[in-house]
Amino acid sequence: MKKSLILIAVSALILSSCGSKKELVACQETNKSLTESLQAAKEDLAAKNARITSLEEQQRGLQQMLKAAENKYDKLQAALDKSLSNASQNNVSIEKLVDQINESNQYIRHLVEVKSKSDSLNMVLTNNLTRSLTQDEMKEVDVQVLKGVVYISLADNMLYKSGSYEINARAAQTLSKIAKIIKDYKDYDVLIEGNTDNVPISKTNIRNNWDLSALRASSVVQALQNDYGVDPKRLTAGGRGEYNPIATNDTEVGKQRNRRTQIIITPKLDQFMDLIDKAPDAE
Numbered sequence: 001m002k003k004s005l006i007l008i009a010v011s012a013l014i015l016s017s018c019g020s021k022k023e024l025v026a027c028q029e030t031n032k033s034l035t036e037s038l039q040a041a042k043e044d045l046a047a048k049n050a051r052i053t054s055l056e057e058q059q060r061g062l063q064q065m066l067k068a069a070e071n072k073y074d075k076l077q078a079a080l081d082k083s084l085s086n087a088s089q090n091n092v093s094i095e096k097l098v099d100q101i102n103e104s105n106q107y108i109r110h111l112v113e114v115k116s117k118s119d120s121l122n123m124v125l126t127n128n129l130t131r132s133l134t135q136d137e138m139k140e141v142d143v144q145v146l147k148g149v150v151y152i153s154l155a156d157n158m159l160y161k162s163g164s165y166e167i168n169a170r171a172a173q174t175l176s177k178i179a180k181i182i183k184d185y186k187d188y189d190v191l192i193e194g195n196t197d198n199v200p201i202s203k204t205n206i207r208n209n210w211d212l213s214a215l216r217a218s219s220v221v222q223a224l225q226n227d228y229g230v231d232p233k234r235l236t237a238g239g240r241g242e243y244n245p246i247a248t249n250d251t252e253v254g255k256q257r258n259r260r261t262q263i264i265i266t267p268k269l270d271q272f273m274d275l276i277d278k279a280p281d282a283e
Contacts, residue, residue, distance in 0.1 A: 043139065054145045061147050076101045126150055128184070132177045141174060149266045150188075152178060156216070156259040163203065165215035167223055175220070178263060179228030190224075191236045191264040192217040197255035198242040214239030216261055 080101060123145070129152070130143055140158040144151045159171045167175075182190055194213030201212050217237040224230040247254035 057146050129181045137174050152263040154261050159261055160216060165219050167219050175223055176228055179224050179230050182230050187268055188265045189268050190234050192220045193262045193264060194239040195244050195258060195260050196242050197258045198249040209241040210239055213241050220261055
């Protein structure tokens with residue numbers, strides 16, 4: 001707000017000092033340049049705030065995992081303590097409890113290592129992607145990491161022809177950069193998710209917003225496969241229609257935010273299922 005007041009004051013001073021038409025035009029151009037600089041600064045600040053929020057979310061997730069692991073360790077330790085104090089009155093094997101505690105500790109360390117590696121890879125992936133995008137592209141592409149998952153959200157007017165699921169020429173350069181990152185990280189699966197606002201579609205060949213969102217996701221999947229060589233086995237297309245809004249549909253700005261396609265990059269689920277299967281049982 002302080003920057004805006006300063007900009008307005010400077011602009012007023014410049015305009016008041018301009019006498020001729022030529023000077024007025026020059027003043028207007030200066031005012032426009034200052035306004036654009038302010039907008040760019042606001043957008044840069046918003047992007048940095050979003051990045052901070054993403055990092056805080058990752059930290060909270062890791063803390064929760066560590067807390068759960070510590071609770072499990074405490075239960076095993078309590079069982080061992082009880083066994084030691086009542087060794088003559090119960091059938092619990094102290095040796096077995098010690099083995100369980102050691103196994104649990106190893107699992108905790110492995111879990112932390114895997115989580116740290118995943119977070120590091122996600123951060124590198126995100127940094128590589130954001131560095132490859134131009135400033136204009138970043139205005140229409142939002143990149144976040146939430147709970148170990150990378151979300152790339154693209155505006156519909158950047159990807160598709162108006163009211164259509166066909167990809168326009170503007171999207172080619174941006175999709176090619178995203179495809180390169182996807183191909184570099186082969187241990188990640190990719191879900192393409194289409195989203196719309198709540199305005200009913202009025203196309204004879206598209207029944208409703210479910211159809212539109214699914215068709216748009218399918219178009220992106222096929223472009224990544226056919227145009228940029230992404231392995232189709234890693235790709236999934238899905239549509240969520242109007243039922244996953246991130247803003248109100250009561251305003252045009254809100255509707256525009258809801259009309260988006262998300263490219264969701266996640267570590268392969270079978271790797272995490274293997275970790276769950278290897279978790280030691282507590283008795």
